[in-house]
Amino acid sequence: MSPIGVDEWVAQSGDRREQHSGLRGVLSRLDSRLGWWPRLLLVGLLALLYGKVLVGSNVNYAQTGFNVVLYAILALGLNIAVGWAGLLDLGYIAFFGAGAYIYALFSSHAFGSLPLATGGVILPAVASIPIAVVGVGLLGLLIGLVALRLSGDYLAIVTLFVGQAFAEAANNVAPGTLGGANGLFGLKGFHVGSAVIGSTIGYYWFAVIVLLVLMALLHLLDTSRTGRAWRALRDDPLAAEVMTIPVNKVKVMAFTFGAVVAGLAGTIFAAQQSSVFATNFSAQTLILIYACLVLGGAGSIAGAVIGGVVVTVAQQLLSSPIDSAYLFYGILLIVLVARVRPWRHLAAVIAAIVGFGFAAHAIVGAISHRATAGLPSSAGWFSGALRHFVIVPAGSPLTYGNLLYVAMIVMIIGVVQLKGIRRLMAVVPTVYVAICCWEARLTLDPGITAQIMIGAILIVMMAARPEGLLGSRRVEVI
C-alpha cells in the first residue's frame, strides 16, 4: 500500500529541503536538538560570563550589558501581544514609560516640594515595584478594553496614538509633579531597608535575573492553554471564538500581560538611570523594541532575546566611529558572501570593486586634484588603504555626500531589479558608491546613521529571512 507512504514523503519534503549542509546545517540541527531548559541555562551562563569577565575590563560594558538585557525584557513583553496574540500594539512604549514614571513618583521628591527637593514619597523596592507593575497592568487592561472594538490596522493606529499621547501627557500634564520637560531626577534606586542597588552592574544582575525568570514563566505560559489561545487568536479570531476561546477576554489578557512586563522593565530602567524624561519614551525607542522583535523572530522567546542583543549591540557599535566602520564593512562583506554565489563570482565581484575604486580614484584625481583631496572619515587600520580608494573632495562638502546618498539608494533599487550577470555587474559600482557615501557622509552624523543602518539591517533581514532569526515560518492563507 503506497498512498500513505507517498503522502508522508510529500509532507516531509519541506523538512528535507530545510536540512542545510555545512555550518548552517550544523547550527540548525543543534538548534532543533537543544531542549528549551538547557537553552535557558545557556543564556544564564552567557550573562554570567559577560558580567564576570567582560564588564571587569571596561566600565562601559556594564551599561551595554544592562541595555541589552533591558531591551530583551521589553521585546519579550511586546512579543506577548504582537508575536503571540497577533495584536499590533504600537502603544507599547506607554506601558514602559508609565512603569518608569510610577516608580519615579514613589522614589523621589515628586510628591513633595520639588524645587526644595524635600518631602515626597520614597518607598522601598518591595512596595514601589509592585505598585508600578499593578498600575501599568491596569492601564494595559484599560487600553485592551478599548482595543476590543478594533482589529488589524485600526488597532495599530489607535494604539500609536496612545503611545504618542503618553509622551505628551508626561511632558505637559502636572509639570509640578511629573517635572515636565525636565523630567524627574535624583531617584532613589532599588532599596530595601538600608540595602540599595547603586551601580550599573548591580542593575545588570537584577535585570538578568528578571530576564531569566521571565523567560521561564513565559515559556510555561506559551505551552499552556492561555498560550495556545493567543496563538489561535492570531491565526483566526473567528475560529478561535467558535472553538470555545473567549476571544475578547484573551485579547485583554494579552495586552495586560505585555503591559506588566513593560511596566516592570520601566521600573528597572528608571532606577538604573535614576531619572525619567518624557523623551525616553519616544517613538524612536518603540521602533528599536520592534526591531528587536522583528529581527529575532516574532513569536519566539529566544528570538526576542537574541533580537535584543543584536539591536542593542549594533546600536552601541554604531555610536563609535571605529566600531561602526567595522560593522559597516562587516555587513557589506557578509551580504556579498551570502548573496553572491558561486565562489568565483564572489571573488570576481570583490576584485572588481577594489579595481573599480582605485581606477575611479586615479581618473578623478588626474582630472582634479581637489576632488580627491579629502580624507575618509573612518579611523582604524584601514583608513590608510581607503585613502587611495574612495573619492572624498577636499573639505568633504555635505552636498557631495547627500548626492552620493541619493545615488546609492537609486543604485540599490536598480540592483534589486536586475537579474543574473547584469546584477553582478551593477553590484560593483553600487558597493563602491555606498563605501564613498559612508566615508564622506554617513559617519559624520552617527545618530542618524545608526537609525539608517538599523533600518537597513532590518530590510536585509526581512528580505533574506522574513520570519526573523529564530522565528518559525508563518503562513497566512494557503
Added chain:
Amino acid sequence: MAPLLELDQVSLAFGGLRALHSLDLHVDESEIVSVIGPNGAGKTTLFNVITGIYKPAGDIRFDGTSLIGRSPHRITRMGIARTFQSLRLFLNMTVKENVKAATYGGTHATPIESMLRLPRARREEREVEARAKDVLGFFGQRLQGYRHDQPAYVLSYANRRRLEIARAMATGARLLLLDEPAAGMNPNETHEITELIARLRNERGYTILVIEHDMHVVEGISDRVVALDHGEKLTEGTFHEVANHPQVIEAYLGRNPEALQK
C-alpha cells in the same frame, strides 16, 4: 423525547435579503440530519445562526436551553461544535495544538497557575494531552505519529478537513455541525468521510447536522434530510422522499421547460 436542537421560527435578514425565513428545524439525540439546497439557500447561514455568529429572530434551543444572545464560545461550550466549509484551521499551530486549543473552554487553570505549573494546571494539561491523542487517534493513521507536531499548513486538503472535525470533537461537544465535509475530496476520500461520519455517531455517540452537496454522501449517512431554498424549508423527510420532491428538483435543476409551456 425532546429534540437535542430545536429551531423555532428562526429568521435572519441582511438588509433586504432574507437569508433565513421562519425556519423550523429539529435534530434529535443521536440523529444524523443532512441539510441540502442550492448555493445561497442559507445553509451556512443556518450554521452561523446556531453557533451564535449571527443574531437571528426566533428561538433556538439546545437541550432545552435557549441559545439566543449567547456568544459563540459559550454556545460551543454548551455542546455544539462546528467545522467550516472554507477551512479555518489555526494554520501556524501544530496538528496537536490545533486540537488542544479547542479544549480551552473545558479547562480552567489561570495563567498564573499555568506559569507556575500548579497542580490543577498540570492535571488539566495531562487531560488535554490525552484528549488530543484520543481525538486524533479516531482518524486512524491519517493524523497520527509524526503528523502531531507538523504545522497545520503542511496538511493536505483532505487532512485539513479531518483536522477540523478533530478540533470540533475536542471541544467536548455533543452535537457536531459539519459544513460540507466532503467538499473538494476525491471519490476515495469521499467514501472514507462517509464512513467516518457514521462512525462519529456509532462509536462516539455524536448527534450530527451536516451540510453536504454530494448526494452519495447524503444518501449514505442521513436519517433525515432537510431541503432549504431562499432561506425557507422546502421539505424534509428521508433521502428518497426529499430527492423526489418536485420543489427540490426544481430548486436544483430549474423548472421543466415543457411544464412551462403548458
